[in-house]
Amino acid sequence: MHKIPQVVTIAGVDASGGAGLNADLRTFDRLGVYSATVVTGLTAQNTLGVQEMLPTPPDMIAAQFKSIADDLDIQAAKTGALFDLDRVKAVVAALEDVDFGFLVVDPVMVAKGGAPLLSADAIELVKTALLPLATVITPNLLEAQTLLQAELPTPEAVSVGAHVLQALGAKNVLIKGGHQAGPQVADFLLLADGSEHWYRSERVDTVRTHGTGDTLAAYLTAGLAKGQALTDIMPAAKRFMTAAIKESIEVGHGHGPLNHWVEVSK
C-alpha cells in the first residue's frame, strides 16, 4: 500500500471546468495528492460569465464533511466559493468539528466576469469566524480591500493591510497581486513569525486567467499537506502559475482556463 497526502477542497463546481473545485482537483492531481470534495454549490458558468448558481443545502454540506471525516485522514483543507451566510455558517461549524489539518482560506468574492460568489452579508462572518481558523488566507487585492474596508494602493499599504488581516486571527496572510496594474505581478506573504516576503513575476498580458486564484491556493494546500513550508512552496507555485497562464490552451471564448498540464522549468 502506498501512503499519499489527502486533502479536501470545500468549494463550488464550475460547469465549464476552469475555476472552482474543478481547478483545485486538477492542481491536486498535478501535485500528486489525493483529493476529496465538499461541494458548496453548483454554478452554471463558462469563460464568459456566471449564468446560474445553486448553493448546496447546509445539511448536505454537513453530511459531506461527516462522510469525509469518518473515513479519510485529511492533512489539509481549502475553502473557495461559499456563496452566502448560510453556507459560511455551515462550513465554519463543520470545520470547528473536524480535524482537517492545515486550512487554506481563499475568500472568493467575485468571479473574473464580475458575478458575486459571496453575498455582502456573509463577509463579516468570514472575517470573524473563518479567518481565525486559517493557516493561511489568500485574498486577491480586491478581496483584501473588501475585508479591510480600505484601499491598498502601495506595497507599504499592502503590508500594513496584511498585518491587520493577521490580527483578525489568520496565522499567515498571502495577498495576491494579479489585479494590480503594471508590468509585474507581486504577491505579498506575511508569515506567522512576522517575516515579510514579496514574490514578483512578469505579468502575462492575457485575459485567459480563469481560476488563477483557485489554482494558487490549491497549490499551497497540496504543499502544506506534504509538510512543506510556505516559503518553499511559493517560488515553485509562482513558476507554475506563470507557465500555466503563459502557455494558454484554446478553451472557451472569454476568460479561458489555465494550462494545468504545462511543463515547468526549474
Ligand SMILES: Nc1ncnc2c1ncn2[C@@H]1O[C@H](COP(=O)(O)OP(=O)(O)OP(=O)(O)O)[C@@H](O)[C@H]1O
Ligand atoms: N496576468 C498574470 N500574469 C502572471 N501571473 C498572474 C497573472 N494574473 C494572476 N497571476 C498570478 O496568479 C496568482 C493568482 O492571483 P490573482 O490575483 O489572479 O488571484 P485571484 O484574483 O484570486 O484569482 P481568481 O479571480 O481566479 O479568484 C498570483 O500568483 C498572481 O500573481
Ligand SMILES: Cc1ncc(COP(=O)(O)O)c(N)n1
Ligand atoms: C465556483 C467558482 N469558484 C471560484 C471562482 C473564481 O475563479 P475566477 O475568478 O478565476 O473565475 C469561480 N469563478 N467559480
